[in-house]
Amino acid sequence: MKDEILTYTEMCGREGMSLQRGMNFRSPPAHGIVLMSRRPNAPYEDEMSSDETVLLYEGHDVNRTKDTPDPKSHDQPRFSIHGKPTENGKFADSVDNMKKRNTKPAIFRVYEKMQTGIWTDRGLFLLRDYEYPQKGIRRVFKFRLEQAGFDSGAPRASAAFVHEVSRQIPSSVKQQVYKRDRGQCVQCGATDQLHFDHDFPFSKGGTSILPENVRILCARHNLAKSANIE
Ligand SMILES: [Zn+2]
Secondary structure: OOOEEEEHHHHHHHHOOOOOOOEEOOOOOOOEEEEEOOOOOOOOOOEEOOOOOEEEEEOOOOOOOOOOOOHHHOOOOOEOOOOOEOHHHHHHHHHHHHHHHOOOOOEEEEEEEEEOOEEEEEEEEEEEEEEOOEEOOEEOOEEEEEEOOOOOOOOOOOHHHHHHHHOOOOHHHHHHHHHHOOOOOOOOOOOOOEEEEEOOOHHHOOOOOOHHHEEEEEHHHHHHHHHHHO
């Protein structure tokens, strides 16, 4: 569920795989998984548009080995030394196929790192495009992922979906709220099954932009809340 707060272990359990890498391509109909971070010490430059609906995700470097002691001085590889596509390659192939054969874009669930061991679900995104530009002394992949829903097979965006798009909570707000609420349900102090909640329902004009109307709730208190207001 979007805006859920998960520990690393919960995230792996939910996806049914160990998430050692940031990029995890899975063939449709399964969704792939992308781990991103916009923290100051993040290893890659992942950018999100100001409305939080377009993610420019940087590809990943060669593994550090004896021959490549400094991965940041090498082009990001499309193929492994054995000639098989890397995750960069699988992502890029999927875009090339989509353009050539007019197939549907690959779907990814995006998780963003809040702090060590804590992640938040940013929802489903479609892999639409990529570039392989020069960045300093080397070339890096830049993958363009767009929030899913406008064009995921549905004939037109439904009202429900537009609603969904409008309620993206920016990372900076999540970071502040997580800190302020100390990673706990504000009602009971639970530390599991948490998610970011709008204090104010959208139907009553709530906005997701300010930390003041976002808080952390556990699943139980979220249910209790829905029962009270609807
Ligand atoms: Zn609670």
